[in-house]
Amino acid sequence: GENVEQHPSTLSVQEGDSAVIKCTxxxxxxxxxxxxxxxxxxxxxxxxxxxxxxxxxxxxxxxVTLNKTAKxxxxxxxxxxxxxxxxYFCAASSPAAGxxxxxxxxxxxxxxx
Amino acid sequence: xxxxxxxxxxxxxxxxxxxxxxxxxxxxxxxxxWYRQTLGQGPEFLTYFQNEAQLEKSRLLSDRxxxxxxxxxxxxxxxxxxxxxxxxMYLCASSRDGxxxxxxxxxxxxxxxx
Numbered sequence: 001g002e003n004v005e006q007h008p009s010t011l012s013v014q015e016g017d018s019a020v021i022k023c024t025x026x027x028x029x030x031x032x033x034x035x036x037x038x039x040x041x042x043x044x045x046x047x048x049x050x051x052x053x054x055x056x057x058x059x060x061x062x063x064v065t066l067n068k069t070a071k072x073x074x075x076x077x078x079x080x081x082x083x084x085x086x087x088y089f090c091a092a093s094s095p096a097a098g099x100x101x102x103x104x105x106x107x108x109x110x111x112x113x
Numbered sequence: 114x115x116x117x118x119x120x121x122x123x124x125x126x127x128x129x130x131x132x133x134x135x136x137x138x139x140x141x142x143x144x145x146x147w148y149r150q151t152l153g154q155g156p157e158f159l160t161y162f163q164n165e166a167q168l169e170k171s172r173l174l175s176d177r178x179x180x181x182x183x184x185x186x187x188x189x190x191x192x193x194x195x196x197x198x199x200x201x202m203y204l205c206a207s208s209r210d211g212x213x214x215x216x217x218x219x220x221x222x223x224x225x226x227x
Contacts, residue, residue, distance in 0.1 A: 045218075099216075103157070
């Protein structure tokens, strides 16, 4: 089955700086890679996703890059703000596996004002 | 679009009791997924439905767990003879049918076993 590794597990940045979270996956059949933000006690919230036919996708201060050859993808947050503080999860899925999501272990991001 | 709703939000029960959780997906979503999340970890897949058909169950889902989606709308997840290790957040997500459709999560049911 799929295995997703996520690094770092914690990330502390100064407000205004950039944050980068990296994930690797094992199943070459995976072709959909969403990122979720989860605040304490709340639901995972989809913030951006990328499909395997695209190398990069951007939405305001958030961008995701995908390298299918190397089987890794990354989340980039620019101009971080205190409200970006949360746990971020990457995930991977494939239609052959019913599109079920396999999640990474999460990255706790703290943005210091 | 009222989002995915789950009930109850919290459940505290004694070991050995049975519990049942409910999930109401987004109305036009054919697919419904159950995940379990323990503290400090990412959600883990348990099972999923396409309409009323349960298409896959994880090895995590022991015989004490059963899920249904009788009319292809809401779903229930039942745990029989609960154990300490069942304590977790149980999350439900739904999506449209087809490949690579975004999954939207509910707020979850937090289960605590005394």
